[in-house]
Amino acid sequence: MSDYNFAYLDEQTKRMIRRAILKGLAVPGYQVPFASREMPMPYGWGTGGVQVSAATLTPEDTFKVIDQGSDDTTNAVSIRKFFEKTAGVAVTEETEQASVIQTRHRIPEAELTEDQILVYQVPIPEPLRFLEPRETETRKMHSLEEYGLMHVKLYEDISQHGAIATSYAYPVKVSDRYVMDPSPIPKFDNPKLEMAAIQLFGAGREQRIYAVPPYTKVVSLDFEDFPFEATKADHACDLCAAEDSYLDEVILDDAGNRMFVCSDTDYCRGRREAGHVGRLGEEAA
Amino acid sequence: MTPLLQVTGIEKRYGARIGCADVNFDLYPGEVMGIVGESGSGKSTLLNCLAGHLKPDAGQVIFDTRADGPVDTVTMSEPARRMLGRTDWAFVHQHARDGLRMNVSAGGNIGERLMAVGARHYGDIRNRAVDWLDRVEIAEGRVDDRPSAFSGGMQQRLQIARNLVTEPRLVFMDEPTGGLDVSVQARLLDLLRGLVRQMGLSALIVTHDLAVVRLLADRLMVMKDGHVVESGLTDQVLDDPQHAYTQLLVSSVLQV
Numbered sequence: 367m368s369d370y371n372f373a374y375l376d377e378q379t380k381r382m383i384r385r386a387i388l389k390g391l392a393v394p395g396y397q398v399p400f401a402s403r404e405m406p407m408p409y410g411w412g413t414g415g416v417q418v419s420a421a422t423l424t425p426e427d428t429f430k431v432i433d434q435g436s437d438d439t440t441n442a443v444s445i446r447k448f449f450e451k452t453a454g455v456a457v458t459e460e461t462e463q464a465s466v467i468q469t470r471h472r473i474p475e476a477e478l479t480e481d482q483i484l485v486y487q488v489p490i491p492e493p494l495r496f497l498e499p500r501e502t503e504t505r506k507m508h509s510l511e512e513y514g515l516m517h518v519k520l521y522e523d524i525s526q527h528g529a530i531a532t533s534y535a536y537p538v539k540v541s542d543r544y545v546m547d548p549s550p551i552p553k554f555d556n557p558k559l560e561m562a563a564i565q566l567f568g569a570g571r572e573q574r575i576y577a578v579p580p581y582t583k584v585v586s587l588d589f590e591d592f593p594f595e596a597t598k599a600d601h602a603c604d605l606c607a608a609e610d611s612y613l614d615e616v617i618l619d620d621a622g623n624r625m626f627v628c629s630d631t632d633y634c635r636g637r638r639e640a641g642h643v644g645r646l647g648e649e650a651a
Numbered sequence: 652m653t654p655l656l657q658v659t660g661i662e663k664r665y666g667a668r669i670g671c672a673d674v675n676f677d678l679y680p681g682e683v684m685g686i687v688g689e690s691g692s693g694k695s696t697l698l699n700c701l702a703g704h705l706k707p708d709a710g711q712v713i714f715d716t717r718a719d720g721p722v723d724t725v726t727m728s729e730p731a732r733r734m735l736g737r738t739d740w741a742f743v744h745q746h747a748r749d750g751l752r753m754n755v756s757a758g759g760n761i762g763e764r765l766m767a768v769g770a771r772h773y774g775d776i777r778n779r780a781v782d783w784l785d786r787v788e789i790a791e792g793r794v795d796d797r798p799s800a801f802s803g804g805m806q807q808r809l810q811i812a813r814n815l816v817t818e819p820r821l822v823f824m825d826e827p828t829g830g831l832d833v834s835v836q837a838r839l840l841d842l843l844r845g846l847v848r849q850m851g852l853s854a855l856i857v858t859h860d861l862a863v864v865r866l867l868a869d870r871l872m873v874m875k876d877g878h879v880v881e882s883g884l885t886d887q888v889l890d891d892p893q894h895a896y897t898q899l900l901v902s903s904v905l906q907v
Binding site: 497510512514515517518521522524525526589590591592 | 729730756767773777795
């Protein structure tokens with residue numbers, strides 16, 4: 367494609383974003399401000415993630431996009447097509463084949479390796495936002511490590527629901543220093559945040575980039591008498607019979623019938639091809 | 652005995668105007684000091700300078716910390732000062748909604764300071780919260796209600812509970828009874844007097860209500876135009892005012 371610079375953004379912008387990414391990697395969990403650009407998609411569709419992906423991609427990369435674990439929803443398809451068109455990179459749906467994975471709200475089930483990069487789309491990067499609306503104050507709280515307020519939120523959860531009801535965007539402490547919003551991934555995925563791959567978080571509207579380097583300590587916040595629990599629906603996948611994957615609930619009719627399927631479509635397909643069959647599944651052809 | 656708080660030469664200017672100037676006093680453990688004066692006399696400016704909310708232009712505020720003994724809080728590092736603000740100091744605002752988180756339950760409001768200093772056991776935090784609600788005469792059943800569902804007097808009592816839960820040694824109060832009706836005021840004053848005596852707190856109370864200082868304060872400072880014009884024992888100042896302004900102030904109180 368000669369109509370666009372490689373991966374849409376101009377080289378100066380990519381340099382600026384790469385500087386922010388490097389700073390984010392140097393200070394794990396710290397939100398680095400960057401000059402977010404207008405992208406040809408609305409805010410909330412992953413403008414932050416797209417900019418981070420654009421600055422990360424090289425012509426040799428293989429790119430994968432998932433939205434809630436799925437490769438074939440509108441958001442995932444349009445972002446994948448965007449980079450096929452503007453960067454001409456190879457794309458894949460297989461987690462193991464991809465070198466850069468952009469994700470919205472999930473971490474793939476397959477374990478990621480050291481030569482992969484996971485890019486998150488982040489709507490609201492500030493974990494303290496709903497408790498403390500002043501940006502000047504939240505910045506000060508981060509810089510002085512005053513995180514008592516985060517526990518107030520968890521306290522409120524327990525006092526209202528009898529358990530920590532926060533089930534996604536569950537706050538974590540990175541490398542014993544910064545409290546970070548891991549983007550709205552289910553808390554089932556929180557233990558996976560300690561991984562071999564590089565994790566980059568981009569928030570386009572809020573103009574922040576942050577990162578978790580490989581093998582960095584990531585602790586989910588909790589109380590001594592209400593410890594953190596990674597929860598999922600108590601079922602097996604109805605297509606591939608997996609019991610260890612995060613499940614989506616699908617309503618089938620108005621008679622109360624429903625099914626649970628892996629939210630990670632690639633993981634589910636892989637298992638079905640390997641011969642696993644769930645309650646409602648069919649033998650792979 | 653070392654004073655808990657030694658204030659020397661505090662001055663704060665807003666451009667050419669004087670906020671407060673040349674304020675000196677010592678506050679000893681267990682002592683309650685009242686600061687009275689009309690609106691604009693620099694009472695609140697002084698209180699904010701002492702509590703670290705404003706940076707004074709000159710002077711020292713030396714606080715006797717538990718760990719390191721007397722330290723000048725004006726020149727100490729900001730993290731250390733904010734830590735003091737969560738542990739040994741308490742600040743009761745005139746409007747309860749300035750000092751409370753209105754979208755967090757009463758229990759959460761009380762627990763916040765505990766969690767800010769590292770409490771991580773839900774059961775303990777909740778027990779302390781319920782205990783404190785009881786001490787400020789709020790029914791235990793209201794622990795999960797938000798302050799927005801409370802009356803003005805209850806909000807003010809909740810604010811006091813939230814501040815005292817970490818057992819501070821020095822409490823700053825900015826017109827704690829302002830805006831409350833007289834019967835609620837009387838109850839609040841009674842409660843405050845009980846807590847101050849029981850916990851051996853030192854307190855600085857800014858008010859324009861002479862009845863409040865008569866009830867609570869051991870000593871009194873009268874401010875006018877940013878300067879302290881008279882100070883002494885409360886009864887002495889109120890019963891035998893020397894300065895013309897104090898005489899005016901005392902004689903202005905309505906008798907029913």
